Amino acid sequence: MKIRMENVSMKFGDFYAAKDINISISKGEYLTILGPSGCGKTTLIKMISGILRPTEGCIFVDGEDVTDTHLEDRDTGYVFQNIALFPNMTVSDNVGYSPRVRDMTKDETASVSEEYLKLVKMLDRAGAIPKELSGGEQQKVAIARALASGSKLLMLDEPLSALDARVRVELRYDMRRLVKKLGITVLHVTHDQEEAMSVSDRIILMRAGRIVEIGTPLDMYRNPGSIFAAYFIGETNLLECTVSGKTKTGKTVVRLRGGQMVRAAKSVLTEGDAAVISVRPENVYAAKEGLKAEVTEVVFMGTYRRVRTVAETNDYLEYNISSDDEIPKIGDKVHLVFNKKATMVFPRPEKGLKEAIELE
Amino acid sequence: MSLLKKINEMSDSRRSRKAWFGAVCVVFLTLIIIPSIFVVFRLFTDWSSVDGVIADGATMGVIKGALFNSFSIAFIVTVIDVIVGIPMAWLLVRKHFQGKRYLDTLMDMPLAFPTAVLGISVVMFWGAPEGIDIPGLGLNLSPYAMLILLHTIFTYPYMVRSLSAILEQIEPNYETAAMTLSASRFTAVRTITLPLFRAGLVTGFILCFARSLSETGGTYIALKMMGVQSTFFTGPTFINDAKSLLGPDSAMGPMILISVLMIVLAIALLVAARLMMVRLKIPTSRVWPQFGRRLSRGTVPKIKDALSIAFLLVIVLIPSFYIFAFLTQPVAAVDYGALLSSIGLSFLVAGAAVVFDIVFGIPMALYIARNRRTVLGKMLDEAVNVPLIIPTTALGFSLALFWGMFYSGDSTAVFTAMVILGHISFTYPLVVRNIIGAVEEADASYEEVAMTLGAKPFQAFSKVLVPIIKSSIIAGAILSFTRSLGETGATTSISGAVKTVPVYIMDLVNKDSYAEAAMCSIILIVICFILIFAVRMIINRGERHA
Numbered sequence: 054m055k056i057r058m059e060n061v062s063m064k065f066g067d068f069y070a071a072k073d074i075n076i077s078i079s080k081g082e083y084l085t086i087l088g089p090s091g092c093g094k095t096t097l098i099k100m101i102s103g104i105l106r107p108t109e110g111c112i113f114v115d116g117e118d119v120t121d122t123h124l125e126d127r128d129t130g131y132v133f134q135n136i137a138l139f140p141n142m143t144v145s146d147n148v149g150y151s152p153r154v155r156d157m158t159k160d161e162t163a164s165v166s167e168e169y170l171k172l173v174k175m176l177d178r179a180g181a182i183p184k185e186l187s188g189g190e191q192q193k194v195a196i197a198r199a200l201a202s203g204s205k206l207l208m209l210d211e212p213l214s215a216l217d218a219r220v221r222v223e224l225r226y227d228m229r230r231l232v233k234k235l236g237i238t239v240l241h242v243t244h245d246q247e248e249a250m251s252v253s254d255r256i257i258l259m260r261a262g263r264i265v266e267i268g269t270p271l272d273m274y275r276n277p278g279s280i281f282a283a284y285f286i287g288e289t290n291l292l293e294c295t296v297s298g299k300t301k302t303g304k305t306v307v308r309l310r311g312g313q314m315v316r317a318a319k320s321v322l323t324e325g326d327a328a329v330i331s332v333r334p335e336n337v338y339a340a341k342e343g344l345k346a347e348v349t350e351v352v353f354m355g356t357y358r359r360v361r362t363v364a365e366t367n368d369y370l371e372y373n374i375s376s377d378d379e380i381p382k383i384g385d386k387v388h389l390v391f392n393k394k395a396t397m398v399f400p401r402p403e404k405g406l407k408e409a410i411e412l413e
Numbered sequence: 414m415s416l417l418k419k420i421n422e423m424s425d426s427r428r429s430r431k432a433w434f435g436a437v438c439v440v441f442l443t444l445i446i447i448p449s450i451f452v453v454f455r456l457f458t459d460w461s462s463v464d465g466v467i468a469d470g471a472t473m474g475v476i477k478g479a480l481f482n483s484f485s486i487a488f489i490v491t492v493i494d495v496i497v498g499i500p501m502a503w504l505l506v507r508k509h510f511q512g513k514r515y516l517d518t519l520m521d522m523p524l525a526f527p528t529a530v531l532g533i534s535v536v537m538f539w540g541a542p543e544g545i546d547i548p549g550l551g552l553n554l555s556p557y558a559m560l561i562l563l564h565t566i567f568t569y570p571y572m573v574r575s576l577s578a579i580l581e582q583i584e585p586n587y588e589t590a591a592m593t594l595s596a597s598r599f600t601a602v603r604t605i606t607l608p609l610f611r612a613g614l615v616t617g618f619i620l621c622f623a624r625s626l627s628e629t630g631g632t633y634i635a636l637k638m639m640g641v642q643s644t645f646f647t648g649p650t651f652i653n654d655a656k657s658l659l660g661p662d663s664a665m666g667p668m669i670l671i672s673v674l675m676i677v678l679a680i681a682l683l684v685a686a687r688l689m690m691v692r693l694k695i696p697t698s699r700v701w702p703q704f705g706r707r708l709s710r711g712t713v714p715k716i717k718d719a720l721s722i723a724f725l726l727v728i729v730l731i732p733s734f735y736i737f738a739f740l741t742q743p744v745a746a747v748d749y750g751a752l753l754s755s756i757g758l759s760f761l762v763a764g765a766a767v768v769f770d771i772v773f774g775i776p777m778a779l780y781i782a783r784n785r786r787t788v789l790g791k792m793l794d795e796a797v798n799v800p801l802i803i804p805t806t807a808l809g810f811s812l813a814l815f816w817g818m819f820y821s822g823d824s825t826a827v828f829t830a831m832v833i834l835g836h837i838s839f840t841y842p843l844v845v846r847n848i849i850g851a852v853e854e855a856d857a858s859y860e861e862v863a864m865t866l867g868a869k870p871f872q873a874f875s876k877v878l879v880p881i882i883k884s885s886i887i888a889g890a891i892l893s894f895t896r897s898l899g900e901t902g903a904t905t906s907i908s909g910a911v912k913t914v915p916v917y918i919m920d921l922v923n924k925d926s927y928a929e930a931a932m933c934s935i936i937l938i939v940i941c942f943i944l945i946f947a948v949r950m951i952i953n954r955g956e957r958h959a
């Protein structure tokens with residue numbers, strides 16, 4: 054199903070939990086809504102599913118205005134953050150709930166319930182009651198219950214956040230595979246950027262009730278449109294600087310706080326502009342010469358090591374080394390260079406860098 | 414060494430803690446449980462006097478009629494409470510609207526009225542009792558219907574409160590989830606929330622049923638004002654009146670018989686209700702989607718909400734407050750000395766009972782809440798309910814028989830002490846139940862942390878746990894206090910000589926001094942409200958400082 058939201062806002066008292074939301078989502082798309090907690094993610098999907106009626110704006114599903122359609126006629130699957138399986142029913146009755154309340158016969162209900170339990174591989178637990186299941190199993194049942202309504206639109210509110218790390222990773226790929234097979238449009242809320250990057254077709258990044266940016270994971274990672282996006286998706290080093298000019302090929306040259314010159318990617322900024330550069334740890338390398346820095350910590354991360362340093366400009370800088378490389382000692386002096394194509398330049402925010410990356 | 418320090422030291426020893434809990438159990442058994450059901454033993458030791466009654470068709474007829482009236486009225490009233498209580502609980506818990514706070518306060522008001530006062534007020538409002546000039550609706554209701562109207566008033570708040578308490582704990586997301594799955598609100602409630610509601614429904618059912626079954630003062634007054642007090646009986650009014658009706662000697666047999674029957678039937682009902690709670694299934698396999706949608710939308714829910722509020726106003730509040738109409742009349746002469754001394758006596762009885770309830774109720778509640786799994790824990794949990802379900806008039810009669818074995822004088826002080834014991838019996842469960850609930854919600858780890866930090870068990874209890882459960886203790890205390898203040902049946906059946914305020918008002922009604930009775934009621938209500946208001950103020954202030 055296609056969804057379109059036009060100038061949608063949700064106000065609680067004087068407070069906008071969501072403001073000026075404009076998005077359009079195509080059929081079969083897997084979208085994640087990413088953002089720090091309290092930014093309005095749940096509010097957004099609750100409006101789409103009809104649990105909340107927006108205070109302003111309109112919502113269209115397949116071109117039809119559903120803003121005032123009752124929740125029970127919306128036909129949108131919704132999996133709650135706290136799962137909310139009906140505690141008074143067995144797993145199969147939970148999954149069969151939607152067919153049953155649509156007045157299907159007992160046999161039809163049973164066969165729908167069986168079909169969807171099979172899809173999520175939970176058929177062998179059909180007779181269990183919810184509290185006998187593990188978190189991951191409950192989540193699967195909740196998804197089956199939402200899908201069993203036959204709805205082509207599914208909202209998932211932080212479906213994985215309460216699960217163990219391993220289950221979480223496995224389940225997210227299972228989930229994506231399943232809904233793609235069924236051709237369902239999914240909005241998946243998460244505050245975990247890694248989860249968002251690994252499952253979505255597109256990410257909607259939110260902050261303080263507003264949409265900051267929408268794009269594919271790769272785009273957002275490589276070319277974030279804002280400092281907030283660069284900071285929230287993946288990890289990055291942020292350094293304040295001033296634009297000192299352009300190279301012949303159009304690359305930006307900036308002067309760091311200590312006066313050091315660094316080449317960065319292309320930008321629209323011109324000489325003299327206050328700027329911030331963002332460079333991810335994997336694009337920072339130790340070299341013979343470059344920005345001087347002192348190692349403060351080395352952290353083992355599995356396949357690589359993360360080296361934390363303080364640069365001569367007093368900025369914190371992090372970079373990765375391979376696990377096989379020689380480990381620098383704390384207090385070692387290193388020289389760091391940046392991959393200039395991957396060093397993004399942003400105008401320095403008026404209210405300061407700190408405010409720009411604050412989560413609220 | 415100061416007393417507090419001594420308690421702290423003593424609480425450190427396992428033996429002294431055990432001894433204290435043992436003492437609490439002994440007190441519970443000897444002062445509360447055994448006297449409450451002693452009359453059952455008397456049935457066997459005194460079989461000869463009962464035997465005669467069973468042979469006496471006329472008396473048996475009256476007893477059977479009284480029992481039928483009591484139990485059927487209690488049942489009908491409880492069913493009404495459930496039907497109107499559910500939408501009201503919904504309104505109070507799930508809906509947000511202006512003035513909800515006031516609705517919430519109004520809800521509890523009838524609980525602060527002694528039922529004797531309600532008896533006068535209700536008959537005045539619905540009927541046209543002789544000897545009262547204030548016009549009521551003048552309906553010519555049967556005593557049976559009038560009692561249903563009366564009993565609904567003081568049971569309704571209990572039902573709404575028990576239902577709200579459970580509803581608050583049911584995740585509202587369940588209903589929303591059901592609705593995203595295409596269920597209408599009506600279907601969602603019927604298939605998800607109501608089945609989860611069972612426990613609260615049964616608790617509410619037991620509370621209301623027991624309350625209605627016990628009620629004496631208001632019932633008697635209503636019957637008296639309708640002029641049918643010697644032809645129409647409920648169990649409690651029969652016990653209340655048997656001595657003057659049949660003479661002190663021949664009353665013994667019928668009183669024992671009807672008390673035992675009421676106690677046994679009530680306990681059997683308690684057990685049955687418990688079993689029902691496990692078995693009861695709300696049929697949910699069929700749904701009617703269109704019908705459900707029609708009920709869930711547009712005017713139907715609005716009418717339902719309006720009817721709930723109208724019921725509260727017309728059936729509960731207005732009849733309760735109608736007694737204030739007496740203020741339009743020339744002020745009746747009131748014997749202030751007698752009134753104030755009866756109020757003082759009532760406060761003494763209620764206060765003493767509440768203090769006892771708290772001192773001996775907290776350890777009991779702690780033990781039950783923390784030892785739910787053990788046999789003793791389960792047994793105590795059930796035993797605490799027993800005095801709650803026994804009709805208080807039967808309880809008082811039983812208690813009087815029990816203590817009468819040890820004392821046969823006529824000192825009013827001793828009778829007052831016996832009345833206090835009686836009031837302890839039926840208020841003790843209220844305090845204990847309230848505290849059990851709070852303790853179960855409080856995390857035991859707080860106390861454990863305090864103790865790992867070196868606090869003695871009693872310090873951990875008084876400094877850590879008590880502040881957490883304080884509000885439940887206070888709620889239980891207020892509930893017990895008002896319940897004791899309004900009690901008539903237990904008092905009169907223990908001793909006719911102890912004139913607490915409801916008894917005093919009942920006596921006035923008996924003498925047809927309606928205006929004076931009404932005036933006394935008004936004064937009493939005003940004092941009660943001031944008191945409740947003051948307690949709330951003090952509590953609120955305390956909380957703001959904390």
Ligand SMILES: Nc1ncnc2c1ncn2[C@@H]1O[C@H](COP(=O)(O)OP(=O)(O)O)[C@@H](O)[C@H]1O
Pocket residue numbers: 065069070088089090091092093094095096097
């Ligand atoms: N019913 C409500 N009434 C008032 N404020 C609300 C309500 N629901 C959410 N909010 C507020 O709106 C903001 C966004 O909430 P939510 O959408 O739940 O955030 P998220 O899911 O991103 O963590 C929060 O600050 C929250 O406190």
Ligand SMILES: [Mg+2]
Pocket residue numbers: 091094095096134210
């Ligand atoms: Mg949320």
